[in-house]
Amino acid sequence: MLLPEYRSKELLAKYGVPIPPGFLARSSNDAETLCARLNTSRYVVKSQILAGGRGLAGGVKIVDTPSAVGAEVERLLGHVLVTDQTGPRGEIVQSVYVEAALDIVDNFYLALALDSATGGVMLLASEKGGVEFEERARMDDTVYGTTIIGEDTPEERKKIKAFLSEHGMGEDAVVDLAFAARKGFIENELTLAEVNPLAKTRRGDWIAADAKAALDPNAVFRHPEFEEFAHLQHRDAIEAEAQANDINMVKLDGTIGVVVNGAGLGLAMHDMIIEAKGRPANFMDIRTTATSLKIAKGVQLLLSDPNVRCILLNVHGGGITLGDTVAEGVSVAYGHAKRKVPLVARISGQNADRGLAILKEHRLPVEVVDTMSDAVARAIALAS
Structure with missing residues (x-):
């Protein structure tokens, strides 16, 4: 969960990071x-x-x-x-x-991120901060160095100072700043703490001219002080409504509505649609906590989008989310919708047969396919 700049700065300042x-x-x-x-x-x-x-x-x-x-x-x-x-x-x-406003003579980049390989805190540094850093990073150019920053000990400080010196930030003030940010990173369960630019002023001060902090969304319940920013994460009213119904959804500009359970399966579907020259209208991941009525709400959001010309349903029943549960939600959505666009359905796994039977019993405009490739090809044809 991202925090706005002013709140990110307030958080870091609490631990000793200088801000304007x-x-x-x-x-x-x-x-x-x-x-x-x-x-x-x-x-x-x-x-x-x-x-x-x-x-x-x-x-x-x-x-x-x-x-x-x-x-x-x-x-x-x-x-x-x-x-x-x-x-x-x-x-x-x-x-x-x-x-x-600061009297800046040079801009640098400093950030902390979670290292997925070790579970440690990774320190990133670059002597090219500000817009220049963002532009170079966008071109996939290697613009920074990384190292793991551990507990604040004399030995670790010596290591971090040597690392920062390689990127033009070897002063003790920056070492202090790095360890201060690390403490805030850990205590607030962040996944990112970025200072860009870290400005050096004409007086020789090091100040966080801009900052961005991201909290682990799974840890928000332990940090009620950040709950007020949760609504800012949903930049679209449709996405916010989907989230309220236990569905992760990102609205896109295509013509094929995608209904999927599982983020990995959803990404695979997107790759296949785009490779086949189709255009997905959304990303969707039905959470395991979603009931059939909540699933219906997510599908209704797609049916209400005038750009959606076809819906591609690809789910794998298993564990908590079963094939017939998803089918029930889709049927309810179509039953209440004014627009009933063609539906291409592939259901596998637990209760798959029952799910497909539900779609047919409710006389939905459905075409059943066996493979993901067939589903993608048929959806693109119908959306065209």
């Missing part, structure tokens, strides 16, 4: 009034969305007066910001963060 003074603005009038707190002649006005690329999209501005701060806050609040990472739908700016 700033405040959260929810109206232009409040922003102008609160500027007096910052004791600066230049201000940075930042839209608070979860996606990156804000600066290039006009979501970050440097201004010189409180009145200009108010004008920028007015421009951003309530408006949709479209960046490279939001997709064409963009994100609505619901809050704006205002900071004192």
